[in-house]
Amino acid sequence: MNDDSKAAARIEQLRTRLKSRRGPLSSSARIFRAPGRVNLIGEHTDYNDGFVMPLAIGFDTWVLAEPREDDLVVAESLDFDAISIHRLGADVGDGTSSGHWSRYVAGVAESLRIAGHAVRGMDLVIHGNVPIGSGLSSSAALEVAVATAMIAYLDSSPPTDLDVARICQSAENDFVGARCGIMDQYAAVHGAAGHAIRLDCRSLQHELVPLEFTQTPARIVVCNTMVRHKLAGGEYNRRRDECGVAVGVLASRYPAVTALRDVTSEMLGSVAEAMDPVIYKRARHVIAENARVELASSALRRGDLVTVGQLMRASHDSLTQDYAVSCLELDTMVDIATRQKGVYGSRMTGGGFGGCTVNLVAPECVDAFRQGVSVDYERMTGVRPEIYVCDAVDGAGEVREH
Ligand code: GLA
Numbered sequence: 001m002n003d004d005s006k007a008a009a010r011i012e013q014l015r016t017r018l019k020s021r022r023g024p025l026s027s028s029a030r031i032f033r034a035p036g037r038v039n040l041i042g043e044h045t046d047y048n049d050g051f052v053m054p055l056a057i058g059f060d061t062w063v064l065a066e067p068r069e070d071d072l073v074v075a076e077s078l079d080f081d082a083i084s085i086h087r088l089g090a091d092v093g094d095g096t097s098s099g100h101w102s103r104y105v106a107g108v109a110e111s112l113r114i115a116g117h118a119v120r121g122m123d124l125v126i127h128g129n130v131p132i133g134s135g136l137s138s139s140a141a142l143e144v145a146v147a148t149a150m151i152a153y154l155d156s157s158p159p160t161d162l163d164v165a166r167i168c169q170s171a172e173n174d175f176v177g178a179r180c181g182i183m184d185q186y187a188a189v190h191g192a193a194g195h196a197i198r199l200d201c202r203s204l205q206h207e208l209v210p211l212e213f214t215q216t217p218a219r220i221v222v223c224n225t226m227v228r229h230k231l232a233g234g235e236y237n238r239r240r241d242e243c244g245v246a247v248g249v250l251a252s253r254y255p256a257v258t259a260l261r262d263v264t265s266e267m268l269g270s271v272a273e274a275m276d277p278v279i280y281k282r283a284r285h286v287i288a289e290n291a292r293v294e295l296a297s298s299a300l301r302r303g304d305l306v307t308v309g310q311l312m313r314a315s316h317d318s319l320t321q322d323y324a325v326s327c328l329e330l331d332t333m334v335d336i337a338t339r340q341k342g343v344y345g346s347r348m349t350g351g352g353f354g355g356c357t358v359n360l361v362a363p364e365c366v367d368a369f370r371q372g373v374s375v376d377y378e379r380m381t382g383v384r385p386e387i388y389v390c391d392a393v394d395g396a397g398e399v400r401e402h
Contacts (some may be wrong), residue, residue, distance in 0.1 A: 216305045235325070249275050
């Protein structure tokens with residue numbers, strides 16, 4: 001099936017499901033989408049006011065929406081084969097566990113309302129193909145797709161793109177319980193075909209970095225360890241707290257420090273004695289990782305993929321040793337990838353504790369890479385990985401039905 005017929009089949013699937021529940025659809029029924037992302041480099045830096053470099057990828061979540069006359073958001077997930085009903089203004093997620101999909105939907109509605117937007121009641125049918133719990137931001141894709149749908153039916157002026165990302169981040173922070181930074185939602189909104197997004201998470205301004213790799217062509221290949229992570233779980237939030245402790249120690253010596261973004265290696269060295277060694281390592285990762293994003297974006301711009309690859313590997317080692325968010329399967333996947341021909345660099349991507357690696361691979365070596373990684377990873381772990389060759393795509397928007 002080519003892309004057009006896949007899209008037509010997806011549209012038909014969404015419409016058929018809503019029709020079977022509500023009868024014929026009105027002309028105001030529309031479809032919206034938002035993509036997942038892969039982060040090239042800059043991990044666990046976003047909530048430290050630092051730098052990240054994600055790109056939106058071709059996995060996405062689609063939402064068919066049709067307004068209702070009442071104040072209910074009735075959402076049906078084709079992926080979970082379940083329906084959830086939320087009354088606008090009511091508590092989010094009564095009786096559901098913290099990471100339940102329906103909380104993302106209701107959380108987005110309530111975050112939009114808190115931001116002053118009069119969300120309408122509506123029927124939603126949701127279908128996503130971003131692998132869940134794989135570090136490719138299925139959550140942000142869901143949040144941003146739902147937000148894009150709800151915003152399309154506002155009578156008042158819509159929030160800015162940046163506000164959409166912030167509102168979706170709040171939905172996850174306040175109603176799901178994962179204290180994520182802004183990277184994923186930002187990428188789902190601002191993605192641009194053929195480009196990575198170098199985002200300054202303090203100023204919330206970004207530059208697009210072209211990924212055409214003209215001098216030295218390469219493909220971005222994502223390898224899924226098939227180990228599911230769970231960000232709503234405690235380790236992610238604990239890392240945030242540890243960074244907060246580091247900032248506390250540093251600010252008592254350097255009052256201008258409000259986030260690890262403000263700290264140099266020298267400053268960190270000067271408080272080493274006063275700092276718990278684990279907290280010290282966490283801070284060391286963030287400071288070095290911020291520097292790596294800057295180096296990687298200039299290396300990308302000059303087509304120096306060897307340097308980008310080295311920075312990716314250094315990032316992975318730091319995430320393993322200093323930040324302790326990798327796991328055996330991710331380390332194994334990176335080691336296997338690094339041994340393949342034509343690989344510039346490999347590292348875990350996203351929150352960690354499972355999920356995917358991101359790899360930069362010479363185009364002529366991609367087939368052999370897929371084959372080699374699959375065979376070796378399955379031999380070593382007993383699990384067959386999934387491997388995706390990714391292009392950078394545009395951020396959220398309406399799916400036009402032809
Ligand atoms: C998750 C979070 C992001 C970011 C990454 C780690 O994807 O949602 O905000 O913190 O982990 O870089």
